[in-house]
Amino acid sequence: MTRFQAAEWKLLTDLIQDRFGLTFDGVRCEILESRLEPRLRELHLGSLSDYYRFLRFHPEGDAELGRLTPLITNNETYFFREAHHFDILVRRIVPDLRSALRTRPLRILSAACSSGEEPYSIVIALQNGGLELAGVRWEIDACDLNPERVAQARRGLYDAGSLRACDGEARRRYFRESGGRFELRERYRTGVRFFEANLLAPNGSFGWGSYDAIFCRNMLIYFGEEAFDGVIGLFARSLAPGGYLLLGHSESLLDRATELLPVSFGTGVVYRKRLSD
Amino acid sequence: MSPTSERPSVAIRIAALDALPEGEERQPAILAALEEAAPAVRERAIRLAARYVEPAVLGELVADDTNAARRNGAIAALERQGPYALPQLQSMLGLENLDVAMFALQVLARIGDPAPTAAILPLLRHPNLNVAQSAIEALGQLRSREAVPALLGLLRGELWLQLAAIDALGAIGDPRAVGPLVELVPDSVVAEPALESLQRLAAPESLEPLLACLVIVRERSLLDALLLAVGVVIDLHPDPAPAAARLRDELALGHGDALLPYLEQVLNGTAASGDLLRAAAALTVVAGLEALLPLVLHRIADPEGAPWAEALFRRHPDALRGSLDRLLGDADARIRRGALLAAGFGPDDLPTLVNLLGDPEAPVRAAACRALGSTGAEAVAPLLAERLRSGEPIERAAAVQGLALLPPAALGELEPCLAPGAAEEVTIRALEVLGLRPHAAFEARILELAGSRSTALRRAALRAVAQIGGSRADVTLVRALADRSRPVQLEALELLVRRGGERTAVTLSALLSAGDSLRYHVIRALGHLRAEGAAGKLRALYPECGPHERLEIVSALIRIAPRDLAEFLRARLEEPEAELRRIATGGLAELADPAQLPLLLTLAEDADWNVRNEAARGLGLLGLPACRPPLLTLVRDVEPVVARTARKALDALPSVAIPA
Numbered sequence: 001m002t003r004f005q006a007a008e009w010k011l012l013t014d015l016i017q018d019r020f021g022l023t024f025d026g027v028r029c030e031i032l033e034s035r036l037e038p039r040l041r042e043l044h045l046g047s048l049s050d051y052y053r054f055l056r057f058h059p060e061g062d063a064e065l066g067r068l069t070p071l072i073t074n075n076e077t078y079f080f081r082e083a084h085h086f087d088i089l090v091r092r093i094v095p096d097l098r099s100a101l102r103t104r105p106l107r108i109l110s111a112a113c114s115s116g117e118e119p120y121s122i123v124i125a126l127q128n129g130g131l132e133l134a135g136v137r138w139e140i141d142a143c144d145l146n147p148e149r150v151a152q153a154r155r156g157l158y159d160a161g162s163l164r165a166c167d168g169e170a171r172r173r174y175f176r177e178s179g180g181r182f183e184l185r186e187r188y189r190t191g192v193r194f195f196e197a198n199l200l201a202p203n204g205s206f207g208w209g210s211y212d213a214i215f216c217r218n219m220l221i222y223f224g225e226e227a228f229d230g231v232i233g234l235f236a237r238s239l240a241p242g243g244y245l246l247l248g249h250s251e252s253l254l255d256r257a258t259e260l261l262p263v264s265f266g267t268g269v270v271y272r273k274r275l276s277d
Numbered sequence: 278m279s280p281t282s283e284r285p286s287v288a289i290r291i292a293a294l295d296a297l298p299e300g301e302e303r304q305p306a307i308l309a310a311l312e313e314a315a316p317a318v319r320e321r322a323i324r325l326a327a328r329y330v331e332p333a334v335l336g337e338l339v340a341d342d343t344n345a346a347r348r349n350g351a352i353a354a355l356e357r358q359g360p361y362a363l364p365q366l367q368s369m370l371g372l373e374n375l376d377v378a379m380f381a382l383q384v385l386a387r388i389g390d391p392a393p394t395a396a397i398l399p400l401l402r403h404p405n406l407n408v409a410q411s412a413i414e415a416l417g418q419l420r421s422r423e424a425v426p427a428l429l430g431l432l433r434g435e436l437w438l439q440l441a442a443i444d445a446l447g448a449i450g451d452p453r454a455v456g457p458l459v460e461l462v463p464d465s466v467v468a469e470p471a472l473e474s475l476q477r478l479a480a481p482e483s484l485e486p487l488l489a490c491l492v493i494v495r496e497r498s499l500l501d502a503l504l505l506a507v508g509v510v511i512d513l514h515p516d517p518a519p520a521a522a523r524l525r526d527e528l529a530l531g532h533g534d535a536l537l538p539y540l541e542q543v544l545n546g547t548a549a550s551g552d553l554l555r556a557a558a559a560l561t562v563v564a565g566l567e568a569l570l571p572l573v574l575h576r577i578a579d580p581e582g583a584p585w586a587e588a589l590f591r592r593h594p595d596a597l598r599g600s601l602d603r604l605l606g607d608a609d610a611r612i613r614r615g616a617l618l619a620a621g622f623g624p625d626d627l628p629t630l631v632n633l634l635g636d637p638e639a640p641v642r643a644a645a646c647r648a649l650g651s652t653g654a655e656a657v658a659p660l661l662a663e664r665l666r667s668g669e670p671i672e673r674a675a676a677v678q679g680l681a682l683l684p685p686a687a688l689g690e691l692e693p694c695l696a697p698g699a700a701e702e703v704t705i706r707a708l709e710v711l712g713l714r715p716h717a718a719f720e721a722r723i724l725e726l727a728g729s730r731s732t733a734l735r736r737a738a739l740r741a742v743a744q745i746g747g748s749r750a751d752v753t754l755v756r757a758l759a760d761r762s763r764p765v766q767l768e769a770l771e772l773l774v775r776r777g778g779e780r781t782a783v784t785l786s787a788l789l790s791a792g793d794s795l796r797y798h799v800i801r802a803l804g805h806l807r808a809e810g811a812a813g814k815l816r817a818l819y820p821e822c823g824p825h826e827r828l829e830i831v832s833a834l835i836r837i838a839p840r841d842l843a844e845f846l847r848a849r850l851e852e853p854e855a856e857l858r859r860i861a862t863g864g865l866a867e868l869a870d871p872a873q874l875p876l877l878l879t880l881a882e883d884a885d886w887n888v889r890n891e892a893a894r895g896l897g898l899l900g901l902p903a904c905r906p907p908l909l910t911l912v913r914d915v916e917p918v919v920a921r922t923a924r925k926a927l928d929a930l931p932s933v934a935i936p937a
């Protein structure tokens with residue numbers, strides 16, 4: 001078991017939940033502990049309550065909270081994860097918008113995009129769907145809490161693990177291999193804009209009623225109730241009327257109060273904002 | 278719009294439950310919420326039921342088998358009530374509704390308080406097998422020694438009861454169970470569970486019979502269970518060698534021809550569980566099974582290292598003696614390295630070890646450096662110093678370790694490494710040696726290096742300075758508090774705290790007047806030093822400084838514990854900052870002063886869970902009979918952390934009988 005006391009764990013994890021939405025249970029606490037230990041040593045702090053006080057009261061506390069984010073997030077992701085979503089986007093969501101997209105770009109938010117595999121998979125799907133040839137433009141906003149991952153996303157350079165769902169053909173088409181790493185080709189980066197953002201404190205990063213689709217997958221599973229509701233509220237505001245929300249397979253809005261209604265496309269359930277209020 | 282989307286969200290439903298005011302409507306609302314579909318809401322309802330619903334009411338819900346959801350909620354709430362619910366649960370044992378008796382037994386087992394043991398014992402013979410089985414399991418979980426004779430009687434009975442009894446005996450850990458359990462191995466349907474219990478018992482007297490079984494058993498799953506038990510028994514045995522030697526002799530006679538291949542498979546396997554691997558290694562080492570030793574040495578030499586394997590040889594230092602020469606000359610570098618790391622060496626081994634300094638593989642040479650140091654022979658110092666200067670990185674690090682083991686006179690060899698022209702990396706390594714052990718060498722040069730331009734050199738030099746006695750070293754460390762690099766400052770502060778001493782405290786107190794960013798750390802350091810002389814200054818500083826320093830001052834004063842601490846802490850309770858109130862309550866709790874009892878009783882009802890938690894701890898530390906009633910409330914606290922603290926505190930109070 002952990003060398004820290006239950007009460008100090010609760011103080012610290014409540015603070016993290018309050019600021020970032022993330023919750024921690026037994027196993028995740030152990031992982032967190034092993035990641036925090038070196039940080040505590042560097043700061044010459046002996047206990048989690050010392051650290052908690054540092055984060056909340058020390059003049060350098062805010063900077064330390066920023067440093068904390070890479071230590072508390074699970075950034076696991078890969079290209080074409082839950083691939084049916086990209087299909088739904090190209091075959092179901094976009095066709096309905098055809099006429100509108102003659103005069104404006106398709107707008108997508110990839111929330112909690114980690115190192116960028118998700119938004120880039122969207123571009124690949126759109127390219128493969130022939131949208132560029134059809135004259136459709138797109139703007140993909142992609143954000144994450146963890147600054148290290150956002151920087152990596154901008155570089156677009158990946159290890160083989162990120163390509164685990166790509167066959168040989170896909171590897172060759174979408175990437176340039178060098179020294180065992182894979183660089184995404186320029187053509188598949190079109191229209192993506194990366195930025196750092198905390199979905200719990202969005203500070204106006206996301207437009208009001210502007211997105212045709214929001215992808216937010218495999219983040220809410222780590223969230224507590226209040227944070228979950230808060231983020232769904234944010235998405236509901238940020239979606240255009242009739243816009244879609246796509247969640248990860250173990251995340252669901254059933255039994256939750258929200259204006260987003262489930263829509264089944266055969267391959268999976270997504271959520272939709274009503275067309276008019 | 279679907280009906281589900283009109284319900285308030287989970288977060289709002291939880292908040293509404295929390296906000297229920299005291300009064301007639303609270304209980305029905307809480308009980309209704311026990312049936313909620315959303316787990317988070319249900320969990321909150323259980324916490325509130327534990328706090329605000331009396332055990333008798335919950336007991337009725339358990340008896341009502343028409344509403345399973347509410348029954349489950351009530352069971353969970355009774356469990357959370359812990360000692361508070363014991364009389365109710367005990368009364369449920371005698372009810373005609375056997376389901377209720379069974380649930381009560383299960384909850385009592387999970388609560389884990391031994392008080393109801395006497396009421397449970399008669400149920401071991403209950404005609405209903407489910408009740409009897411629950412009683413067995415409960416007594417096992419309560420680790421009731423009184424139950425052992427009755428449980429032994431059940432070992433030959435009905436299979437389910439037999440299995441439960443075996444498991445309970447393992448949990449209780451009474452040595453009277455060893456003989457009867459051993460009799461069930463290897464030829465009974467319950468041999469594997471019996472082995473699991475023997476493993477938990479880990480009794481020395483089971484080693485001999487277990488080893489005898491190892492020789493005859495061939496079935497893989499049973500072998501695994503046996504080996505696991507043997508591993509644990511060896512671990513806790515004062516002298517496993519004689520029994521293990523008899524096993525080796527048996528094997529030499531050609532008995533148990535399946536055992537060696539089996540052990541080999543486990544030691545080679547990547548599939549084997551860690552525990553199985555360790556058990557096989559322990560048996561190999563203790564029994565001196567020469568053919569298998571190399572496999573254990575592989576584990577040690579692994580770059581990921583297996584510290585347990587090294588520890589194993591440290592506990593059985595003679596295990597390698599007979600085959601050491603052969604192992605050190607083995608063609609496989611991992612075996613050479615493993616043997617060097619595992620064996621103990623003395624002066625007689627010097628020629629062999631020196632030879633290995635010329636090994637073609639750097640990891641082997643590194644292991645030889647450490648082994649040479651462990652001989653303590655002054656004569657090896659020049660060789661190690663040479664490795665430190667020109668070895669590969671892994672050798673240099675090992676040479677540091679080796680040199681630090683040698684007598685003080687040998688450290689003279691470091692002189693060229695510290696000389697002005699030496700490479701910085703070499704000088705840092707030499708300083709590392711001097712930072713690992715007290716010494717009186719090179720004082721002037723080290724003090725000079727503490728003023729180097731390179732930050733890495735200054736840090737290493739300071740660690741060496743801290744090992745020198747005397748006031749010049751003190752002055753150097755104090756001066757480093759003003760170093761231009763923050764990490765060096767903090768290193769110096771930590772080294773000073775570790776040195777301790779009145780003078781350090783005085784110096785640090787003087788630094789309190791400088792309002793720079795180091796002051797936060799200085800305050801903490803004074804606390805760690807328990808610098809009594811600094812208490813007045815810290816208190817005087819309190820009103821002048823920022824919130825982060827105030828919190829540290831309160832913590833430091835709690836460590837120092839000056840005479841009027843209680844008064845100072847009481848004043849902090851009046852401050853608006855919640856964190857200050859929490860720390861102050863913790864400080865008051867640690868005073869363990871009966872005079873603070875009335876205050877702790879008030880704090881036990883505070884709105885802040887953290888304050889209640891500290892109050893619970895304080896009531897436990899006081900240990901007075903008057904602490905029981907408030908703790909029986911805190912043990913049902915809506916915040917599980919508080920409930921756990923209260924439970925620990927209650928367990929430490931002298932126990933009282935449950936009224937029948």
Ligand SMILES: C[S@@+](CC[C@H](N)C(=O)[O-])C[C@H]1O[C@@H](n2cnc3c(N)ncnc32)[C@H](O)[C@@H]1O
Nearest residue numbers: 020073075077112114145146198199217218219
């Ligand atoms: C497991 S990854 C999911 C990546 C991708 N969406 C996928 O499904 O493969 C979860 C990401 O959520 C991000 N995250 C966690 N809390 C966040 C918050 N409050 N705001 C924004 N991003 C957050 C983490 O940094 C992490 O990169």
